[in-house]
Amino acid sequence: MxxxxxxxxxxxxxxxxxxxxxxxxxxxxxxxxxxxxxxxxxxxxxxxxxxxxxxxxxxxxxxxxxxxxxxxxxxxxxxxxxxxxxxxxxxxxxxxxxxxxxxxxxxxxxxxxxxxxxxxxxxxxxxxMLEHELTEALTQIRTLRGLLPICAVCKRIRDEDDIWNSVESFLEKHTHAEFTHDICPECIRRLYPKYSSVLDGPSYS
CATH class of the missing domain: 3.30.450.20 (PAS domain)
Known part of the structure; x- marks a missing residue:
């Protein structure tokens, strides 16, 4: 050597x-x-x-x-x-x-x-420290897995406590998503037909 x-x-x-x-x-x-x-x-x-x-x-x-x-x-x-x-x-x-x-x-x-x-x-x-940060991040991530029992009529979802929740409340409870409300073009045409002509513009085509 x-x-x-x-x-x-x-x-x-x-x-x-x-x-x-x-x-x-x-x-x-x-x-x-x-x-x-x-x-x-x-x-x-x-x-x-x-x-x-x-x-x-x-x-x-x-x-x-x-x-x-x-x-x-x-x-x-x-x-x-x-x-x-x-x-x-x-x-x-x-x-x-x-x-x-x-x-x-x-x-x-x-x-x-x-x-x-x-x-x-x-x-x-x-x-x-990195391991701790990753663990903290994982504890904050809640994912939805498996089959969700959803009502065929009102579309509410049954949670693990057998309580029926609206889709919004169920997702807010099990994820970090927050909701803001809007109306889709199909509902506008059905509920407010006199305003449906507005939807014919380029942004809704």
């Missing part, structure tokens, strides 16, 4: 995702620049030394406060479940952010002995 001149260390620090490398006992070995930046946005000074901090204890405390399983990372650290993924909210100084949390087991070359785990935080706030 050709030497690209870019070290693995540089690649990790160039990622937008916040990365922390954790040893088998749950202590942080190193973090990348994005981890420091996100932490500082959450109120932790950039000068804070993450190396040697017990990350599993931090995760357990946050999980208990959020109603989640505090021991969710144990299977990742012992290799019985090599991936844990969840989403969570975190309140920052100026906003509320959403993150995708992923923890993956790191093995030695024998692929059996656990070397530690890698924790990755991805800011998914924009996609969550």
């Amino acid at each position: 050709l030497n690209s001149g870019i070290s693995f260390h540089e690649i990790i620090h160039s990622l937008r995702q916040a990365i922390a490398v954790v040893n088998p006992k749950g202590y942080i070995l190193s973090v990348n620049h994005a981890w420091v930046q996100i932490s500082s946005e959450g109120g932790i000074p950039e000068s804070f030394n993450w190396t040697g901090i017990n990350f599993t204890q931090i995760f357990a405390a946050l999980s208990e406060a959020d109603g989640r399983c505090p021991n969710a990372l144990d299977p990742v650290l012992n290799g019985t479940s090599p991936l844990f993924r969840t989403e969570f909210q975190s309140r920052f100084e100026r906003s509320l952010k959403w993150f995708l949390f992923e923890a993956s087991t790191v093995y030695y070359e024998d692929t059996h002995t656990v070397k530690g785990m890698v924790v990755c935080l991805t800011d998914i706030t924009k996609s969550k």
